[in-house]
Amino acid sequence: MSIVSIRNVSKDYMLGKTVVPALRGVSLEIEKGEFLSLAGPSGSGKTTLLNLVGCVDTPTAGTVVVDGRDTSRLSERALTELRLRTIGFIFQSFNLVQVLSVFQNVEFPLLLQGGLGRRERRDRVLALLDAVGIGSHARHRPSELSGGQRQRVAVARALVTRPALVLADEPTANLDSKTGANLIDLMKEMNRRDGTTFVFSTHDPKVMSHASAIVRIADGQLVGREAVGGDAAAAEGR
Amino acid sequence: MSARTDALRVLLRIAFRNLAAARVRTAIIGAIVLGGAFLVVLGSSLMDSIDRGMRTSIQGSLGGQLQVYSAASKDPLELYGGLRGEPQLEPIEDFSRVKEVLSRVPNVKAVVPMGIDQAMVATGNVIDVALERLRADVRRLEEGDRSPEALRGYEARKAHVRRLVGLLRDELGQALAIVDLEGREAEERRREWADLTNAASDGFWAGFDGDRYGHLELLENRIARLSMDGSFTFIRYVGTDPDAFFRAFELAQVAKGEMIPKGHRGILVGKQYAEEWLKLKNARRLDLIKDARDRRGRRLADAKDEELQRWVRENQRGTKDILQQLDPLQAEEAARRLRAALGSEAAGEDLPALLARLFRVDDANFDARYRIFYDQLAPLLRLYLIDVGDTITIKAPAKSGYFNSVNVKVYGFIQFRQIERSGIAGMTSVLDLLSFRDLYGYMTKERAAEIARLKGAVGAKELAREDAEAALFGGGGPLEGRAATARIDERSLLEGARAPGPAQDPAARTYTQEELDRGVALNAALVLHDPAKLEATRRDVQAAADRAGLGLRVVDWHAASGVVGQFVTTLRIVLYVSLLVFFGVALVIVNNAMVMATLQRVTEIGTMRAIGAQRRFVLVMLLVETATVGLAFGLAGAALGGAAVWLVRAAGGIPATNDMLNFLFAGPALRPVLGGASVVVSLVIVVVVSVLSGLYPALLAMRVTPVEAMATED
Ligand SMILES: Nc1ncnc2c1ncn2[C@@H]1O[C@H](COP(=O)(O)OP(=O)(O)O)[C@@H](O)[C@H]1O
Numbered sequence: 001m002s003i004v005s006i007r008n009v010s011k012d013y014m015l016g017k018t019v020v021p022a023l024r025g026v027s028l029e030i031e032k033g034e035f036l037s038l039a040g041p042s043g044s045g046k047t048t049l050l051n052l053v054g055c056v057d058t059p060t061a062g063t064v065v066v067d068g069r070d071t072s073r074l075s076e077r078a079l080t081e082l083r084l085r086t087i088g089f090i091f092q093s094f095n096l097v098q099v100l101s102v103f104q105n106v107e108f109p110l111l112l113q114g115g116l117g118r119r120e121r122r123d124r125v126l127a128l129l130d131a132v133g134i135g136s137h138a139r140h141r142p143s144e145l146s147g148g149q150r151q152r153v154a155v156a157r158a159l160v161t162r163p164a165l166v167l168a169d170e171p172t173a174n175l176d177s178k179t180g181a182n183l184i185d186l187m188k189e190m191n192r193r194d195g196t197t198f199v200f201s202t203h204d205p206k207v208m209s210h211a212s213a214i215v216r217i218a219d220g221q222l223v224g225r226e227a228v229g230g231d232a233a234a235a236e237g238r
Numbered sequence: 239m240s241a242r243t244d245a246l247r248v249l250l251r252i253a254f255r256n257l258a259a260a261r262v263r264t265a266i267i268g269a270i271v272l273g274g275a276f277l278v279v280l281g282s283s284l285m286d287s288i289d290r291g292m293r294t295s296i297q298g299s300l301g302g303q304l305q306v307y308s309a310a311s312k313d314p315l316e317l318y319g320g321l322r323g324e325p326q327l328e329p330i331e332d333f334s335r336v337k338e339v340l341s342r343v344p345n346v347k348a349v350v351p352m353g354i355d356q357a358m359v360a361t362g363n364v365i366d367v368a369l370e371r372l373r374a375d376v377r378r379l380e381e382g383d384r385s386p387e388a389l390r391g392y393e394a395r396k397a398h399v400r401r402l403v404g405l406l407r408d409e410l411g412q413a414l415a416i417v418d419l420e421g422r423e424a425e426e427r428r429r430e431w432a433d434l435t436n437a438a439s440d441g442f443w444a445g446f447d448g449d450r451y452g453h454l455e456l457l458e459n460r461i462a463r464l465s466m467d468g469s470f471t472f473i474r475y476v477g478t479d480p481d482a483f484f485r486a487f488e489l490a491q492v493a494k495g496e497m498i499p500k501g502h503r504g505i506l507v508g509k510q511y512a513e514e515w516l517k518l519k520n521a522r523r524l525d526l527i528k529d530a531r532d533r534r535g536r537r538l539a540d541a542k543d544e545e546l547q548r549w550v551r552e553n554q555r556g557t558k559d560i561l562q563q564l565d566p567l568q569a570e571e572a573a574r575r576l577r578a579a580l581g582s583e584a585a586g587e588d589l590p591a592l593l594a595r596l597f598r599v600d601d602a603n604f605d606a607r608y609r610i611f612y613d614q615l616a617p618l619l620r621l622y623l624i625d626v627g628d629t630i631t632i633k634a635p636a637k638s639g640y641f642n643s644v645n646v647k648v649y650g651f652i653q654f655r656q657i658e659r660s661g662i663a664g665m666t667s668v669l670d671l672l673s674f675r676d677l678y679g680y681m682t683k684e685r686a687a688e689i690a691r692l693k694g695a696v697g698a699k700e701l702a703r704e705d706a707e708a709a710l711f712g713g714g715g716p717l718e719g720r721a722a723t724a725r726i727d728e729r730s731l732l733e734g735a736r737a738p739g740p741a742q743d744p745a746a747r748t749y750t751q752e753e754l755d756r757g758v759a760l761n762a763a764l765v766l767h768d769p770a771k772l773e774a775t776r777r778d779v780q781a782a783a784d785r786a787g788l789g790l791r792v793v794d795w796h797a798a799s800g801v802v803g804q805f806v807t808t809l810r811i812v813l814y815v816s817l818l819v820f821f822g823v824a825l826v827i828v829n830n831a832m833v834m835a836t837l838q839r840v841t842e843i844g845t846m847r848a849i850g851a852q853r854r855f856v857l858v859m860l861l862v863e864t865a866t867v868g869l870a871f872g873l874a875g876a877a878l879g880g881a882a883v884w885l886v887r888a889a890g891g892i893p894a895t896n897d898m899l900n901f902l903f904a905g906p907a908l909r910p911v912l913g914g915a916s917v918v919v920s921l922v923i924v925v926v927v928s929v930l931s932g933l934y935p936a937l938l939a940m941r942v943t944p945v946e947a948m949a950t951e952d
């Protein structure tokens with residue numbers, strides 16, 4: 001069963017009076033447990049597509065169904081709620097809250113969700129920090145960490161609510177290639193451990209090679225979908 | 239449940255940390271907020287204290303809680319005088335009616351009649367005083383006292399008067415030399431000059447013992463009146479029922495002398511007025527220096543303190559007043575005492591040198607010199623031009639346009655506790671209401687008509703009013719107990735002091751409560767049982783007055799105080815307007831700072847929105863931030879304001895450097911009290927202003943979309 005179902009989606013941006021078509025009739029199914037890479041050159045529409053999947057934006061035409069819900073029919077509130085409960089985000093520039101410690105950054109989504117007691121939150125955050133290899137830095141501020149460490153914190157923050165889907169827009173773009181590779185390994189490990197679905201964009205072929213499947217995008221259209229390294233069979237785009 | 243409070247905690251944490259992270263911005267906003275809270279607390283505490291002080295002063299001195307006066311009056315009532323003199327009030331024709339009606343209004347405790355006005359009062363001068371003493375000596379001699387002591391006194395007094403006449407002749411000789419005169423006036427001046435020359439001549443004094451009373455009368459009637467200095471001064475008085483006045487105004491007290499006996503005519507002179515206008519200048523200056531040193535911490539050694547230096551200089555130079563007051567015997571005694579008190583250096587000096595030495599004061603010797611003056615010298619001197627026990631002549635322009643005059647006895651000096659030094663209340667003397675009526679000279683319509691009829695009967699168009707009244711009152715001189723009426727003429731004005739009208743012994747004339755109540759008053763003070771119910775009672779009084787057809791206007795003490803009340807109202811408006819401007823500017827500055835801060839945090843806010851924070855969360859987060867600054871720095875500012883109030887109190891308060899302030903502060907210094915309300919109000923204002931100024935940036939932040947988290951610069 002697919003966690004994300006994109007059907008014939010178009011997205012136009014208005015740049016002054018001219019219409020910029022960022023996506024043109026894209027259809028894509030993302031299955032639970034996938035570790036999917038979105039590949040394409042700069043300006044091809046990767047970020048636009050991830051924003052639609054991540055419910056931070058809505059399509060101009062077509063439908064985006066996330067976890068069984070049509071995002072175009074949801075209110076702003078409901079979309080926010082959907083993001084909070086179902087989706088985790090990893091950003092290119094990490095986007096940690098500078099004034100909060102590593103622990104507090106990771107704990108933050110749990111506080112937004114509510115429902116967990118202090119002790120449960122603490123256990124879960126610490127376990128996750130250990131899992132991403134940053135447990136010893138729980139009390140540090142983001143500014144005291146390296147880029148790789150910060151992105152690990154971001155991974156932990158994305159995973160702490162145990163979302164069904166984690167989206168990462170060029171998560172390695174601000175890291176050197178070795179650190180980038182390590183991060184993708186970490187994400188893949190999390191994917192294997194919990195079965196969390198990962199979708200990440202990149203234009204780095206080395207990074208792509210870790211994916212279970214690669215969806216290629218060019219000029220706002222899907223140009224192909226391929227399975228990598230004999231992983232699970234992949235559905236064809238279009 | 240815990241998750242909500244935890245979320246709130248994280249909000250606060252983010253707010254605090256953001257504030258800590260942006261130190262400069264927080265410091266600027268904080269300083270503004272702190273300053274605002276400080277100003278509100280300090281300002282409103284001072285203002286409240288001034289309000290309280292003013293209420294004490296006005297209600298306790300002349301105001302009571304309410305005042306009534308004729309609704310037909312052109313001007314509003316101004317108890318302490320207006321900028322253009324006393325207000326023009328129409329008279330209340332029959333005070334007893336007012337008293338009867340208004341006393342019955344619930345909550346009204348007392349109704350005190352008043353008539354406030356200014357008049358001239360003859361103060362007498364050195365020659366008068368010396369002649370008075372000489373007359374006493376002459377009387378003793380004529381009664382047969384031939385003791386050596388009496389004779390010595392008599393000779394000394396005679397020498398004193400002779401010296402003064404000589405001085406007067408020198409003075410007038412100079413004046414004559416510079417004026418050339420013509421006609422009738424010149425003739426009169428020549429006659430005066432001849433009198434003076436005669437009185438100063440050896441022959442006159444050689445013949446003195448031959449006809450003592452004859453010589454004395456010539457001096458009293460022809461010579462003393464030629465001395466112009468210190469001849470009259472202005473006095474402001476409230477004519478009232480003295481007993482009712484003291485019962486109603488608890489701050490009033492007799493500072494010297496005694497209360498005007500019930501049913502007697504008399505005056506209690508305002509103590510502060512006496513100090514400023516009637517006291518011997520040297521003594522007054524010593525008092526001022528003492529006050530400056532003791533209460534203001536000023537020092538004689540301070541060469542820049544021009545005023546202090548001037549007082550000391552003038553005291554050394556201006557000893558003429560003292561020297562002229564003393565007859566040879568007294569002068570000798572004064573010199574003896576000063577030589578003893580001033581030590582060996584002064585051994586061979588004469589009185590003028592001794593006085594100059596006495597007044598050559600510095601910080602080390604001042605207190606000792608002050609005591610020497612008051613203990614040794616003052617008992618030999620007349621310290622006040624008008625003093626307790628004197629009978630004075632007061633002249634005022636009456637309604638008729640002529641001058642009325644009354645002679646009244648000075649029973650004492652009056653002052654108002656706490657505001658002793660205030661010229662506003664302390665300048666006012668208390669006069670019995672009957673004397674006031676004589677001076678006021680109000681005629682009922684009937685009496686005016688009668689005079690007109692008499693005039694017509696006499697048939698002389700050019701008949702002066704005084705003659706008409708003389709005719710009305712039975713001809714001849716003014717009747718006993720009746721006001722004397724005279725033309726406006728300075729000469730005749732002065733006459734009263736020297737030659738009191740025949741048989742006008744004021745002490746002997748008494749009146750009943752009935753007489754006191756039945757008649758004219760200009761206004762009346764109402765004292766209430768419960769001052770808190772002021773406004774309700776004001777309406778009741780107005781209604782009762784209207785029902786009885788009294789034609790009265792009823793105002794509260796604040797309105798009745800005129801410029802004084804307006805000054806405080808102005809002060810309050812200035813305070814509020816400046817606070818308003820301050821907070822207006824603060825609002826703009828804080829708003830701008832927070833907008834910039836929000837713009838810097840767009841990515842962070844977008845990230846929170848992407849992660850799942852609702853818009854409301856963002857809104858509250860930003861508002862909590864400004865509210866936190868507001869509350870934290872507001873508390874600090876209020877605490878500082880409270881500390882400032884405490885410090886001002888501990889340091890003895892803000893000194894009342896002038897009369898107005900003394901009155902407003904109800905004492906020599908304003909000792910502010912920190913009002914709990916002012917702290918609460920300041921915090922509320924400050925937090926409201928911070929939240930308001932944070933509202934727009936918070937709304938901006940709320941509109942940040944999660945997409946903006948994705949935006950990266952590269
Ligand atoms: N907010 C926007 N306004 C206008 N045009 C945009 C906006 N965001 C993206 N685009 C345009 O849409 C196209 C796709 O952009 P994007 O999805 O960011 O590509 P990628 O992430 O693959 O680099 C580009 O041509 C880009 O210029």
Ligand SMILES: [Mg+2]
Pocket residue numbers: 043046047048169
């Ligand atoms: Mg992109």
